[in-house]
Amino acid sequence: xxxxxxxxxxxxxxxxxxxxxxxxxxxxxxxxxxxxxxxxxxxxxxxxxxxxxxxxxxxxxxxxxxxxxxxxxxxxxxxxxxxxxxxxxxxxxxxxxxxxxxxxxxxxxxxxxxxxxxxxxxxxxxxxxxxxxxxxxxxxxxxxxxxxxxxxxxxxxxxxxxxxxxxxxxxxxxxxxxxxxxxxxxxxxxxxxxxxxxxxxxxxxxxxxxxxxxxxxxxxxxxxxxxxxxxxxxxxxxxxxxxxxxxxxxxxxxxxxxxxxxxxxxxxxxxxxxxxxxxxxxxxxxxxxxxxxxxxxxxxxxxxxxxxxxxxxxxxxxxxxxxxxxxxxxxxxxxxxxxxxxxxxxxxxxxxxxxxxxxxxxxxxxxxxxxxxxxxxxxxxxxxxxxxxxxxxxxxxxxxxxxxxxxxxxxxxxxxxxxxxxxxxxxxxxxxxxxxx
Numbered sequence: 001x002x003x004x005x006x007x008x009x010x011x012x013x014x015x016x017x018x019x020x021x022x023x024x025x026x027x028x029x030x031x032x033x034x035x036x037x038x039x040x041x042x043x044x045x046x047x048x049x050x051x052x053x054x055x056x057x058x059x060x061x062x063x064x065x066x067x068x069x070x071x072x073x074x075x076x077x078x079x080x081x082x083x084x085x086x087x088x089x090x091x092x093x094x095x096x097x098x099x100x101x102x103x104x105x106x107x108x109x110x111x112x113x114x115x116x117x118x119x120x121x122x123x124x125x126x127x128x129x130x131x132x133x134x135x136x137x138x139x140x141x142x143x144x145x146x147x148x149x150x151x152x153x154x155x156x157x158x159x160x161x162x163x164x165x166x167x168x169x170x171x172x173x174x175x176x177x178x179x180x181x182x183x184x185x186x187x188x189x190x191x192x193x194x195x196x197x198x199x200x201x202x203x204x205x206x207x208x209x210x211x212x213x214x215x216x217x218x219x220x221x222x223x224x225x226x227x228x229x230x231x232x233x234x235x236x237x238x239x240x241x242x243x244x245x246x247x248x249x250x251x252x253x254x255x256x257x258x259x260x261x262x263x264x265x266x267x268x269x270x271x272x273x274x275x276x277x278x279x280x281x282x283x284x285x286x287x288x289x290x291x292x293x294x295x296x297x298x299x300x301x302x303x304x305x306x307x308x309x310x311x312x313x314x315x316x317x318x319x320x321x322x323x324x325x326x327x328x329x330x331x332x333x334x335x336x337x338x339x340x341x342x343x344x345x346x347x348x349x350x351x352x353x354x355x356x357x358x359x360x361x362x363x364x365x366x367x368x369x370x371x372x373x374x375x376x377x378x379x380x381x382x383x384x385x386x387x388x389x390x391x392x393x394x395x396x397x398x399x400x401x402x403x404x405x406x407x408x409x410x411x412x413x414x415x416x417x418x419x420x421x422x423x424x425x426x427x428x429x430x431x432x433x434x435x436x437x
Contacts, residue, residue, distance in 0.1 A: 059165030062209030118142030293319035305350035307421035345421030
């Protein structure tokens with residue numbers, strides 16, 4: 001018991017946040033993550049038999065990464081040391097490794113190092129952990145909200161199991177809230193009358209983050225009115241304590257990439273409703289409108305292309321508007337462009353054409369530009385045969401068949417228009433003009 005705990009006991013109060021007081025201490029108390037902690041699952045068996053190996057716990061805030069690590073601490077006979085990568089440095093790690101090495105040599109006792117927010121460690125700091133993990137001096141358990149495949153060194157990843165913790169359901173969050181109301185460590189010694197809608201409100205607006213929901217409940221209990229030794233919490237009280245839904249979106253993190261990916265795929269998949277939803281989610285979280293506009297412009301060509309050339313016009317106009325007027329008004333321009341791209345007929349023939357041509361340029365040497373296409377205007381060009389034999393299309397009604405590609409590539413076809421939208425007409429015209437098609 002530390003001085004903090006003694007002070008709490010002496011004053012008959014507990015200053016720790018509610019979420020900390022009611023944090024589960026056993027797997028039986030733990031809420032959610034059945035895909036990892038069902039009794040037939042490997043992680044459950046590893047914890048219960050004290051055979052945990054180095055691991056990375058990856059998932060959004062408030063889903064139980066730290067709680068799971070502390071349950072392991074309660075279950076294991078190994079030394080358990082907890083560090084936060086926000087405040088710890090390489091010197092702290094070296095000291096722990098030195099002590100762990102001594103414990104292993106003298107007593108045969110393992111050391112588990114729990115490193116919260118492991119992604120905050122630099123590459124060199126992560127490298128300092130590698131030799132001790134490799135030799136089995138420490139068992140590393142890292143927790144991160146970021147994709148470990150982007151943020152954790154490959155060498156550490158290859159020596160660790162990756163466990164992805166999923167967002168909790170509203171039912172999970174409500175269960176945690178009701179447990180806190182009954183728990184003697186939580187609010188069990190207080191008479192509280194609470195409307196069922198309050199649980200629904202907290203669960204919905206915490207977006208799967210139990211810690212956020214418990215903090216809101218704690219605030220509601222501390223600030224709501226007492227009536228005859230009973231605290232009454234209404235939905236109106238709840239709204240004061242958690243005023244807006246938490247948007248799971250980090251502009252520099254994993255959810256950023258997942259959301260923009262979902263936005264792009266919704267436009268590509270011709271679902272304007274989903275496209276607008278993800279657009280709203282990004283704007284609500286404060287994403288740069290110009291970043292969004294650029295993505296729409298790219299996909300106007302990549303996914304629509306010449307099936308509807310106006311898609312690019314609308315998209316670039318929306319980007320210009322976003323530059324000129326900014327938020328909140330440019331949300332309308334971005335929505336118009338996203339909806340247009342989503343609803344337009346689709347073709348990826350443009351990107352296929354340029355990618356295939358670039359691949360050819362890189363890998364295959366061409367035989368040179370045909371002489372009749374070369375510039376005939378500079379001095380001496382005619383003597384070299386440049387431009388001789390070129391057929392001016394307008395002299396033939398707008399089109400005349402002649403070779404444009406180098407001899408080495410003369411029968412190559414890069415652009416293959418689809419039968420969608422305007423490209424169907426383009427396809428028909430090209431087949432009519434060119435025998436090779």
